[in-house]
Amino acid sequence: MTGAFERPDGERHGDLHRISHRLQQGLRRLGPKGARVRMRVGRGGLDETGRLFAGETDIAVVTPTAALSLLYGFGDLQGLLALGVVPRSGGLVAAADARLGEDTVAGLVARAGRVTIATAADDGVSLLGFAVRRALRVAGVDASVDFVYDEQPAVCCARYVAGEADVVIHDLMSSPEWPKVAAARPVKYLSWGPRVLHTFAGQGWPTRVLPAGRLPNLDADLPTLDCSDVAVLCREDLDDELAGLTARMLARGRHPAEASEVTRAPLPLHPGASRAYADLFAAVPLRSR
Numbered sequence: 001m002t003g004a005f006e007r008p009d010g011e012r013h014g015d016l017h018r019i020s021h022r023l024q025q026g027l028r029r030l031g032p033k034g035a036r037v038r039m040r041v042g043r044g045g046l047d048e049t050g051r052l053f054a055g056e057t058d059i060a061v062v063t064p065t066a067a068l069s070l071l072y073g074f075g076d077l078q079g080l081l082a083l084g085v086v087p088r089s090g091g092l093v094a095a096a097d098a099r100l101g102e103d104t105v106a107g108l109v110a111r112a113g114r115v116t117i118a119t120a121a122d123d124g125v126s127l128l129g130f131a132v133r134r135a136l137r138v139a140g141v142d143a144s145v146d147f148v149y150d151e152q153p154a155v156c157c158a159r160y161v162a163g164e165a166d167v168v169i170h171d172l173m174s175s176p177e178w179p180k181v182a183a184a185r186p187v188k189y190l191s192w193g194p195r196v197l198h199t200f201a202g203q204g205w206p207t208r209v210l211p212a213g214r215l216p217n218l219d220a221d222l223p224t225l226d227c228s229d230v231a232v233l234c235r236e237d238l239d240d241e242l243a244g245l246t247a248r249m250l251a252r253g254r255h256p257a258e259a260s261e262v263t264r265a266p267l268p269l270h271p272g273a274s275r276a277y278a279d280l281f282a283a284v285p286l287r288s289r
Contacts, residue, residue, distance in 0.1 A: 015174075016044045016061050019086050019230060023059065026249045032241060043151065044230070045127045052080055052235055059083065059234050059246065064090055064171075064227040067127035068266035069204040082265030083232040083243055083273045084250035089173055090227035091208045092131055093215065095160075096167040098186035105190045108167070109141040118156035118165035121149035131205070131225060132169050138196045157181040171227045172215060182216035189215065189222050200225055231266055243272030248280065256281045 020041045027037050038057045042048055048060035062068060065085060071077050094105050100115070102108060108115050120126045122133035128151070136142040148165055150156050153175035159165045161184050172178045181187070197207045208226035212219055232250060234243065247270075250262050259281040263269065269277070 015088065016063070016230065017041045019061050019232070023061075023232070023246060023249060027242065027245060030245055035239065035242060037242060043125055045125045045130075047125045049077060049080060049233065052233060055235075058238060058242075059232060061086070061230050061232055062127070063088070063230040064127060064131075065229040065231045065266040066205045066226045067131055068231055068233075070200070072267055073204040077267060079236055080233050080267055081236055081238075081270040081273075082267040083234055083238075083246045083270055084262045084277075085265050086230040086232065086250065087261045088229050090171045090229075091173050091210055091222075092128070092135070092169065092225040092227050093172040093210070093222070094167060094169045094190040094192065094224075095172060095178075095182075095187050095215075096190050097160075098188040100166060100188070102188065103191060104193050105136070105141060105196070106139045106193055107190075109139075109144045114144070114146050115167060116146045116148060116165045117167045117169055118148045118150070118159045119169040120151045120156075121147075126151055128171060128227065131227075135192060135196050135200070135225065136169075138199050139193065153177065161185055173210075173227075179216045187217055189218055191222070192224060197223055197225070229264075233267065234270055236270070238270060238272070240270075240272030240275075243270040244276035247273035247276035251277065251280050 020039050024039050031037065037059055039059050040051060040057050044061060044063045048062045051057040052060050068077065096102055119132045120129035122129040133142065148159055153170040153172060154177040156165070156168050156170050157175060157177045160168045161181055201207055206226045207223050208228065210218065210222045210224060212221055232246065254262060259277065263277050
């Protein structure tokens with residue numbers, strides 16, 4: 001089997017690169033002779049789904065899965081299927097300077113001075129940025145704050161430490177920088193509030209509760225927007241044998257009790273992947289969207 005794998009300069013998602021590289025190497029080694037699967041590591045958002053639609057790639061890794069569920073519910077992403085899921089913990093957390101004296105995201109709108117938020121941009125590619133901007137609009141604060149943007153949580157954290165931002169909204173669970181940030185500057189985790197969480201839940205984006213102690217100085221359970229997991233996607237025309245092989249690689253090392261971790265996909269499973277999971281996890285009910 002031949003393959004194409006590209007890691008662009010400035011790649012900022014090491015976990016996506018590792019997943020793609022592992023799949024590419026496995027498909028090259030175990031796939032049918034002469035088959036070709038194209039993959040490219042980008043930003044893990046709508047850049048990846050766009051390449052699938054354009055026929056530029058055959059398999060893509062995209063995160064978070066909740067964003068894909070929401071977009072699929074809107075009627076987008078038709079013609080794409082899932083091959084499985086790589087579990088990864090994540091949550092969209094709003095962390096503010098404790099000296100602001102706020103407890104909720106909605107409370108930011110009532111402040112006399114404008115607040116600056118460091119977060120990912122809603123630039124038509126970033127699914128995290130899409131979620132942040134949508135959540136802020138529902139909370140009613142989108143037009144009353146200023147923004148500094150970067151897709152990397154570490155950069156947003158650095159801006160918070162430097163005083164360039166009063167609030168960080170990001171998947172802070174994925175940032176090794178956050179414990180140092182929380183130690184360097186007082187922090188208060190802001191509640192999104194029921195309006196935001198219920199609106200998103202009604203559109204297919206689940207709530208995740210972070211238990212007290214899960215983040216530095218988090219002294220109470222925090223309901224937030226789930227940003228977990230990486231979805232492995234393809235078009236409907238991907239060869240069944242390749243789809244099944246990809247599924248088996250994603251399931252490798254998992255017990256039947258863990259079947260839902262890899263099959264709980266935000267889009268319908270490719271038939272080849274579904275059959276492979278059924279064989280691997282016999283007698284375990286499997287569910288995708």
